[in-house]
Amino acid sequence: MVVFSSLTPVFVAVLCVIIGFLFKSSQRRETRSKQERSDQTARPWVDEDLQDDTEISSKHNEGDDDWLDTTEEENLPHIPYTPIQYSATEMLERSEKFYSLMNLRRSVRFISPEPVPKQVIDNVIRTAGTAPSGAHTEPWTFVVVSDTDVKHMIREIIEEEEEINYRQRMGDKWVHDLKKLRTNWVKEYLDVAPYLILVFKQTYGILPNGKKKTHYYNEISVSISCGILLAALQNVGLVTVTTTPLNCGPQLRSLLQRPANEKLLMLLPVGYPASDAEVPDLNRKGLNDIMVTV
Amino acid sequence: MVVFSSLTPVFVAVLCVIIGFLFKSSQRRETRSKQERSDQTARPWVDEDLQDDTEISSKHNEGDDDWLDTTEEENLPHIPYTPIQYSATEMLERSEKFYSLMNLRRSVRFISPEPVPKQVIDNVIRTAGTAPSGAHTEPWTFVVVSDTDVKHMIREIIEEEEEINYRQRMGDKWVHDLKKLRTNWVKEYLDVAPYLILVFKQTYGILPNGKKKTHYYNEISVSISCGILLAALQNVGLVTVTTTPLNCGPQLRSLLQRPANEKLLMLLPVGYPASDAEVPDLNRKGLNDIMVTV
Numbered sequence: 006m007v008v009f010s011s012l013t014p015v016f017v018a019v020l021c022v023i024i025g026f027l028f029k030s031s032q033r034r035e036t037r038s039k040q041e042r043s044d045q046t047a048r049p050w051v052d053e054d055l056q057d058d059t060e061i062s063s064k065h066n067e068g069d070d071d072w073l074d075t076t077e078e079e080n081l082p083h084i085p086y087t088p089i090q091y092s093a094t095e096m097l098e099r100s101e102k103f104y105s106l107m108n109l110r111r112s113v114r115f116i117s118p119e120p121v122p123k124q125v126i127d128n129v130i131r132t133a134g135t136a137p138s139g140a141h142t143e144p145w146t147f148v149v150v151s152d153t154d155v156k157h158m159i160r161e162i163i164e165e166e167e168e169i170n171y172r173q174r175m176g177d178k179w180v181h182d183l184k185k186l187r188t189n190w191v192k193e194y195l196d197v198a199p200y201l202i203l204v205f206k207q208t209y210g211i212l213p214n215g216k217k218k219t220h221y222y223n224e225i226s227v228s229i230s231c232g233i234l235l236a237a238l239q240n241v242g243l244v245t246v247t248t249t250p251l252n253c254g255p256q257l258r259s260l261l262q263r264p265a266n267e268k269l270l271m272l273l274p275v276g277y278p279a280s281d282a283e284v285p286d287l288n289r290k291g292l293n294d295i296m297v298t299v
Numbered sequence: 300m301v302v303f304s305s306l307t308p309v310f311v312a313v314l315c316v317i318i319g320f321l322f323k324s325s326q327r328r329e330t331r332s333k334q335e336r337s338d339q340t341a342r343p344w345v346d347e348d349l350q351d352d353t354e355i356s357s358k359h360n361e362g363d364d365d366w367l368d369t370t371e372e373e374n375l376p377h378i379p380y381t382p383i384q385y386s387a388t389e390m391l392e393r394s395e396k397f398y399s400l401m402n403l404r405r406s407v408r409f410i411s412p413e414p415v416p417k418q419v420i421d422n423v424i425r426t427a428g429t430a431p432s433g434a435h436t437e438p439w440t441f442v443v444v445s446d447t448d449v450k451h452m453i454r455e456i457i458e459e460e461e462e463i464n465y466r467q468r469m470g471d472k473w474v475h476d477l478k479k480l481r482t483n484w485v486k487e488y489l490d491v492a493p494y495l496i497l498v499f500k501q502t503y504g505i506l507p508n509g510k511k512k513t514h515y516y517n518e519i520s521v522s523i524s525c526g527i528l529l530a531a532l533q534n535v536g537l538v539t540v541t542t543t544p545l546n547c548g549p550q551l552r553s554l555l556q557r558p559a560n561e562k563l564l565m566l567l568p569v570g571y572p573a574s575d576a577e578v579p580d581l582n583r584k585g586l587n588d589i590m591v592t593v
Contacts, residue, residue: 028330083577086407088399089536090571093416096535101424101532106383107527113380122387128394128588134583135401136526137541143584150593222543225564229517230542232430232526233401240397242383247431247523249516261593270519277384283377284428285446289428296424299442299555 057277078284107236108289113244115282116198116274121153125241126275132237136230139221144207145230148261153199159203160195162256163272166193170251194246198274202245203257204231205267217266227270238275244282245273314532353550401530402583407538408569409576410492418447419535420569426531430524433515438501439524442555445494449554453497454489457566461486464545488540494569497551498525501562511560519566531571538565538576550567 130147138144141268167190206227210218238245254269344436424441432438461484500521504512532539548563
């Protein structure tokens with residue numbers, strides 16, 4: 006007890022140091038998580054209800070909810086907008102015709118190797134480029150691959166990742182036949198289709214002074230642009246299937262030598278449909294299931 | 300010193316309890332953040348390179364990278380796909396014509412109050428509904444508002460939030476004139492446009508048994524659908540402006556009585572352009588700036 010008693014001041018001192026250390030480190034952890042939280046909320050142009058992985062650079066570039074950067078817009082002259090106008094009858098006819106055409110579109114996995122005029126692909130990409138984008142940043146890059154070797158390398162990257170995806174799922178109840186699955190990770194169309202269109206979103210831009218430029222809503226903008234691309238392909242009788250190759254983005258970006266600000270969003274194999282092409286007998290929801298009138 | 304000495308065992312005991320408590324709480328914090336991390340990675344169908352806020356329900360619904368749920372597809376009969384085919388000349392002509400039409404599209408903020416036939420709007424929404432979607436979930440709801448009172452309530456919700464957004468930005472260097480800004484948070488077109496189309500993404504679906512159904516890539520799917528919607532509007536000579544009202548989602552969802560699985564993605568005021576409509580004199584990037592050929 007005497008020994009213990011004489012040691013207590015030392016004990017207390019050591020314990021105080023330990024407590025101080027633990028307290029400090031727990032405080033630091035809290036500060037950090039608070040900072041992380043405030044970093045996430047300090048994005049006035051990002052909707053709290055939506056998620057967005059846009060990379061932010063300077064405050065000077067903060068976006069507007071109606072997708073036009075006010076600073077840039079204020080410096081621009083305004084011009085009258087004189088669009089085509091149709092009569093009510095013409096509008097109705099045009100709307101029906103366009104709907105009928107678009108309603109024939111299907112995702113097709115059986116693509117003919119028959120060559121497609123490159124000029125048509127050029128026009129289809131031009132059309133995709135007319136999409137609106139947050140602050141008119143046009144944050145898209147369309148990589149059109151027709152080179153046989155590159156197409157094959159893309160196929161190898163995707164099938165390797167796909168096989169991992171499928172094999173990892175094999176424990177699930179719904180997977181009972183390896184052979185049946187095999188057809189799923191083999192993507193013949195990647196070799197066969199005359200064109201593969203790899204759509205990259207630019208998560209940020211580079212200003213002339215080398216600084217980063219924020220690309221607001223880049224994923225939504227590029228997806229809108231892909232919608233217009235699909236309409237343009239359907240309009241000329243070409244087919245595709247909308248794919249988002251799982252976890253292949255970095256490898257494909259590196260293969261195609263795309264810069265660090267570009268991320269793969271979609272891959273569209275494009276061509277004529279194969280003569281024996283089949284599609285699953287799916288139905289679309291009716292108008293009353295997708296539209297609410299107020 | 301005697302008093303101090305006799306108190307030391309109590310001191311030590313109290314200190315030990317404090318240390319134990321601090322140590323435990325710091326451990327708990329670490330475990331939690333580890334769990335959060337593993338929750339984020341345990342989504343095999345979500346690309347690690349892309350972000351997605353899709354809500355996941357059961358493993359049975361895991362999506363495929365080519366957007367069709369394999370289980371569902373296997374149960375579906377396949378039918379031959381016999382699309383329209385055009386000659387090379389026709390394709391080129393069609394692609395040029397469609398590009399010219401789409402290239403005339405501009406985001407227009409000056410919309411005429413002139414009424415628009417509802418049937419045209421119906422067809423335009425039908426057309427948007429032909430978009431592809433992850434696992435064919437069709438995760439979209441288009442709320443078409445023509446009611447004057449509801450339009451005005453929408454305007455009030457949006458302008459109130461907008462005013463906060465703009466006022467909070469006032470400290471920034473690029474903001475120097477309140478009057479100039481004022482024009483930005485006043486959105487007259489919300490009252491004036493004959494239709495407001497509020498596009499909701501369904502972050503998950505509800506199965507007949509009441510369980511949640513995963514809606515893969517729902518934001519990308521709905522954005523693609525909006526791209527087709529914009530093309531359909533342009534095709535009939537109607538104008539709109541793509542807006543993403545900041546932080547108004549929950550209020551608008553509640554006003555329009557949309558269910559909890561729906562989140563506002565976009566709001567499109569639709570109508571004829573006002574006779575004095577102006578647009579900023581913007582240019583689009585050239586083909587070589589958006590396309591890379593390999």
